[in-house]
Amino acid sequence: MNFADENFELRELQRIEGHADRVWSLAWKPGTGADGVPAVLASCSGDKTVRVWEQSPLTGSFQCKAVLEETHNRTVRSCAWSPSGKLLATASFDATTAIWEDVGGDFACVSTLEGHENEVKSVSWNASGSLLATCGRDKSVWIWEVLPHNEFDCVSVLQGHTQDVKMVQWHPTLDILFSCSYDNTIKIWAEDGDNDDWHCVQTLNESNSGHTSTVWALSFNATGDKMVSCSDDLTIKIWGSDIMRMQSGDGNAPWKHLSTLSGYHDRTIFSVHWSREGIIASGAADDAIRLFVESEDHLVDGPSYKLLLKKEKAHDMDVNAVQWSSMEENRRLASASDDGTVKIWELAASSGHRKPQL
Amino acid sequence: MDSVVDIFESSLNLEETHVKEGYNEGYADGLISGKQEGEQVGLKTGFEVGEELGFYRGCVDVWNSAIRVDPDFVSARIQKSIKQMDELLQKYPLSEPENESVSDIMDSLRLKFRAICASLNVKLEYNGYPRASDGGKIEF
Numbered sequence: 001m002n003f004a005d006e007n008f009e010l011r012e013l014q015r016i017e018g019h020a021d022r023v024w025s026l027a028w029k030p031g032t033g034a035d036g037v038p039a040v041l042a043s044c045s046g047d048k049t050v051r052v053w054e055q056s057p058l059t060g061s062f063q064c065k066a067v068l069e070e071t072h073n074r075t076v077r078s079c080a081w082s083p084s085g086k087l088l089a090t091a092s093f094d095a096t097t098a099i100w101e102d103v104g105g106d107f108a109c110v111s112t113l114e115g116h117e118n119e120v121k122s123v124s125w126n127a128s129g130s131l132l133a134t135c136g137r138d139k140s141v142w143i144w145e146v147l148p149h150n151e152f153d154c155v156s157v158l159q160g161h162t163q164d165v166k167m168v169q170w171h172p173t174l175d176i177l178f179s180c181s182y183d184n185t186i187k188i189w190a191e192d193g194d195n196d197d198w199h200c201v202q203t204l205n206e207s208n209s210g211h212t213s214t215v216w217a218l219s220f221n222a223t224g225d226k227m228v229s230c231s232d233d234l235t236i237k238i239w240g241s242d243i244m245r246m247q248s249g250d251g252n253a254p255w256k257h258l259s260t261l262s263g264y265h266d267r268t269i270f271s272v273h274w275s276r277e278g279i280i281a282s283g284a285a286d287d288a289i290r291l292f293v294e295s296e297d298h299l300v301d302g303p304s305y306k307l308l309l310k311k312e313k314a315h316d317m318d319v320n321a322v323q324w325s326s327m328e329e330n331r332r333l334a335s336a337s338d339d340g341t342v343k344i345w346e347l348a349a350s351s352g353h354r355k356p357q358l
Numbered sequence: 359m360d361s362v363v364d365i366f367e368s369s370l371n372l373e374e375t376h377v378k379e380g381y382n383e384g385y386a387d388g389l390i391s392g393k394q395e396g397e398q399v400g401l402k403t404g405f406e407v408g409e410e411l412g413f414y415r416g417c418v419d420v421w422n423s424a425i426r427v428d429p430d431f432v433s434a435r436i437q438k439s440i441k442q443m444d445e446l447l448q449k450y451p452l453s454e455p456e457n458e459s460v461s462d463i464m465d466s467l468r469l470k471f472r473a474i475c476a477s478l479n480v481k482l483e484y485n486g487y488p489r490a491s492d493g494g495k496i497e498f
Contacts (some may be wrong), residue, residue, distance in 0.1 A: 113476070114476060114479070114481070115472060115473070115475070115476035142473075142476070145435075147433075152477075153433060153435055153436070153477050154473045154474075154476040154477040155435070155473075156473065157469045157472055157473045157476075159465070159469065196435065196438075
């Protein structure tokens with residue numbers, strides 16, 4: 001993949017309005033956006049609703065397909081589609097996580113997960129869709145098992161973080177859970193054997209070259225052997241692990257710090273997302289979106305990354321979330337902001353070619 | 359020569375003597391008031407711990423009864439959790455308040471309780487103990 005020879009730009013395809021308050025998070029629906037299936041995107045907001053947007057095959061613009069309301073009575077902070085796309089989980093400040101099912105175009109709330117003491121900040125499905133994880137201001141991480149007929153069993157309540165847990169994210173292929181927190185650490189949780197015995201197998205903190213302030217988000221590369229995290233400390237960090245060891249069930253496959261990208265951001269970075277092609281997008285409190293790629297000049301002690309482009313004033317206010325569409329062909333990025341809008345972007349070469357040579 | 363030293367010795371050591379006397383008085387007083395205070399604290403803590411353990415004991419007993427009546431009442435996983443909670447309650451060293459494991463066992467009990475309630479979809483809450491979200495304030 002050669003990003004060195006071309007100049008790239010992030011083209012704004014659409015500015016989606018509709019939410020009545022800040023938009024916190026986004027999720028592209030799996031299995032959409034290719035093979036004739038129109039792309040579908042969910043966004044959640046401080047207006048207590050979740051909106052589902054579908055791209056029109058004729059005009060190419062995203063229209064509001066559904067509004068999921070009258071369920072949460074506070075901000076909806078995070079949303080995530082199950083891997084099959086059949087269910088949508090929404091995490092709210094009202095301390096509940098709602099599970100929605102698409103019933104012929106209408107979304108119905110089929111289950112409500114309670115247990116957190118206060119605001120739920122994030123929700124994530126594992127790769128197979130058999131497990132769901134939530135985390136919140138009560139410093140705990142909950143793991144739920146997905147049972148038939150939309151039943152959910154609480155598998156484990158994990159304590160360990162000493163402050164608000166901002167995000168949970170399952171590894172893209174293995175049942176290993178990652179969480180990041182206001183306590184400046186990233187924790188890795190795994191099951192001991194097969195008996196619901198989940199515990200923290202590793203903590204990435206300052207002593208392992210970790211962040212020195214709140215870690216807001218993390219994301220994995222396509223192969224799952226690298227992870228990127230972003231923080232209030234104005235840096236983005238790249239971590240790596242030996243995937244072969246992880247897959248063989250070796251509990252001792254630790255994650256190590258590979259690289260720190262500093263000096264690129266001067267305000268808190270709220271979101272990072274790694275595209276399947278290897279482009280890291282970041283959304284920050286300075287209203288900008290930045291893209292990073294691995295640099296060709298490899299340093300002796302590991303990979304290095306360079307800034308591909310910076311989109312200033314991507315939004316009028318803080319960028320809360322950036323999310324690449326999982327469909328490779330389009331290099332589409334969605335962003336959500338405090339300004340109440342969602343924007344759809346396309347990464348293209350400035351020379352005018354729609355698809356630059358790779 | 360000895361008699362001269364003797365005469366001055368007590369006045370030379372005056373400060374030291376007074377310090378010692380004051381210390382001994384304070385120690386004796388402290389022993390009494392400390393014991394009283396300790397009794398109060400012990401009574402209060404003992405009551406709190408007892409009440410909380412009793413609450414969990416009651417819940418576990420009711421759940422176990424329900425399972426005996428209808429074994430399909432709850433899933434195998436929940437049954438296992440209830441059993442684990444039962445074991446923790448048995449393990450709690452009631453007569454050894456200074457035993458280091460008391461806070462760990464209590465934390466595990468609280469977590470298990472929350473997990474079981476969440477799975478059963480019941481809104482049971484023990485209002486006595488401090489939550490992770492509070493600043494540690496309990497009101498009576």
